[in-house]
Amino acid sequence: MYSKSLKVGKTIVEIKISEEPYHADKDFFLFGSVINIECADKTSLSSFANSLKGYWVRIDIAQNSITLTSDILGGYRVYWSKIEGKILVSDDYNFILEKLERNISKNENEYIYWQKHRYTTGQSTFINEIKKLSPASILEIKDNSITELSYFNDLERTPSIINHKTAVEEDLDDTFKCIKEKNRPVLLFFSGGKDSCLLLNYIIKYNIPYKAIYFKLNPISKIGAKDVARVRAISQSLKIPLEELQIDLGEVPQNKIDEIVNKQLFDRHFSILHYIGTSMVREKYGKDYIIINGQSSDSILSFGPSENSLMSYFRRLILYRPNSFRSIIGLFLLNIKTKRKFILPKSDTQKLIALFDEFKYSRVLDDKMTDSYMDYISDYLQRKTAHLKSFYSKEMYVKILSFCQGSDNQVVVNSSKQEKMETIMPFATPNIVYSTVRYKNEDLEISRPKYIIDMILEEKFLFYYNDLRLQKIDINDVHSTIKNNAYDEKTSRFYRRVNQLLNTK
Incomplete structure (x- = not known):
């Protein structure tokens, strides 16, 4: 200390x-x-x-x-x-x-x-x-x-797919050269997604000793079952050993949950996965390993909606082309689905506010936003981006001031700090942030989210992620299932802790 x-x-x-x-x-x-x-x-x-x-x-x-x-x-x-x-x-x-x-x-x-x-x-x-x-x-x-x-740098945008790919590729090469020079083995937290597949290929390229780790929750959700199927199929396709560490939610002690809630108070989220998982890794392998985590790729490269679904496609249209007819259709569907009223941002100021206060990756304005709340956000963004002239630099910095402050990033850092494990997130670097500001092609991002990851995988490593065939999960591996991933250390615990703080003078 x-x-x-x-x-x-x-x-x-x-x-x-x-x-x-x-x-x-x-x-x-x-x-x-x-x-x-x-x-x-x-x-x-x-x-x-x-x-x-x-x-x-x-x-x-x-x-x-x-x-x-x-x-x-x-x-x-x-x-x-x-x-x-x-x-x-x-x-x-x-x-x-x-x-x-x-x-x-x-x-x-x-x-x-x-x-x-x-x-x-x-x-x-x-x-x-x-x-x-x-x-x-x-x-x-x-x-x-x-x-x-x-x-934070003020950069104008000159869209270039080639320059964007080259800059990200060179930065990742440099990162893994640095890791190689550390002469230490790594633990790759492997989710089976494109990001972790790309990081795995870099680890293999630089001949870095590694272990691929997958955290499997019990009980498992329907989405989690698909994740297990995908990660197993990909590990078999790449012919790599995959270690599955099972985390039993029902066996996590009450005092451990309270400890996590306390540490993540301003970032209430599903945190057990990383806290317990990192603790298990530390106990099994010691602290000599460097953890590699693909977190932040979505936040930086695509601003969030990167799934291959129709609604995710409409969210990307709203994000990048809010004045288009198809965005109006997407907004209509969103309002119908949520039974709420959102509106599309028009001015650059409204676009920044909507990005900062987005609704489930949707860059829309809440019609019920109070004047006090709107003024608070507007004043905040004006102060924080006053040194920037480029709208695209403002946009990225606003994303960093909002979504990148969220629980996904914080739980990676906090769980690593708690276990005194060195952790690197290769996508969360200044060069990748700035090259995305400068070179991002929004039209391609709409049709092919995180196109940079696809291009490097396919052109540099000849790895065609979308061609993989997923296997069905063995039902014997699933002890019980839950309907969704809503478990978040019992949200009420966060509110109870907050009330304890705010009501105790």
Whole structure:
């Protein structure tokens, strides 16, 4: 654990991070998991931040200031709070909460956002007194003053399928070269999807010792049964050994669920899979392995709706071509299906708001949105994107400030931190983010979501994912089934914990 109490001017700054620095220099401390620290660009703080691969936070301590810098997706969550004569900084909100002595108030708009999306935004929690270090940001503390600036790049778009593919391909090659140089085996969390198939091919290309791990839940959902069938078919097609680790939901102790709920409070979600799975992996293999996880590919490359279904196709039309006739049809179907009233965004401002406050991957505006809630989001986005002129850079940064702050990313980071396992998400890198801003072809994305993954698989590795034949799951492997994947550590537990916080003064 790293703990410091420093005086900046007349202000006391208390810093508490739950782990020792990943890298320490005389000028700064770096926490998290980074794969390429040796070759990072140190010409400036923003250049350094835009060259690192991994999730991290950097703390610079100078005589008259303390500077905090976050990774591009804000994966390494850091909270801060300013109270009289003191500033608190920690990756554990409980540390700050104890110092506040429960003198807290609810941020109504963030609470509404949390209820709708299962996570809070990139700057705040639903407790007014507890803020977040925003993604891709540099926060400077000077004598009781706090300023935050974003280092996210402002890039114009010049669509190019070739340049996009080349940039992503080169970045993934560089990532796996770095992993190879670590001379450590890897554990690939293998879902059987295109993303993990691509990562597997890179692991094989660089002859990195590995084990492919699949977490199988019991009871299993209908969707989960299809996932098991797919992952087995693909592993057999590739002739790779696949280790299935079964997680029995009914056997998870109550205290473990409460612990997960506490850690994921601002990101309520299905977290048992990664927490228990990563714990099982650590117990079985130790911490010398590097975990490879394909998380963030959907968020960065396709903004979400990448399934091969008719409704997903309409969602992509709404996302990229909201003024088209087919988008109007998609909106009509969405309203019929949900029995609600949504409207299509018209202006660029409305498009950003709709992307930030999307409904199940649908870039639409909720007709029942209150003026207070709308003003809160509008003001927030205006402040956060004020340094950007390009609509496409604003769009990606808005996605990072919203969906990429969500539980899927956070549970990967938090479960890895808890088990002290080094984890790399190869798609969550600045180069892949920026090349997508610059070169993305939206027309192709509509018809062929995540076309980059397909193209690299087929052209570089001669792997044709869509040609695979899935086998039926052996019913003997399924102890019991549930109708859907709605299990999320009992949502009521999250609300109970929230109410305990907000109602205890």
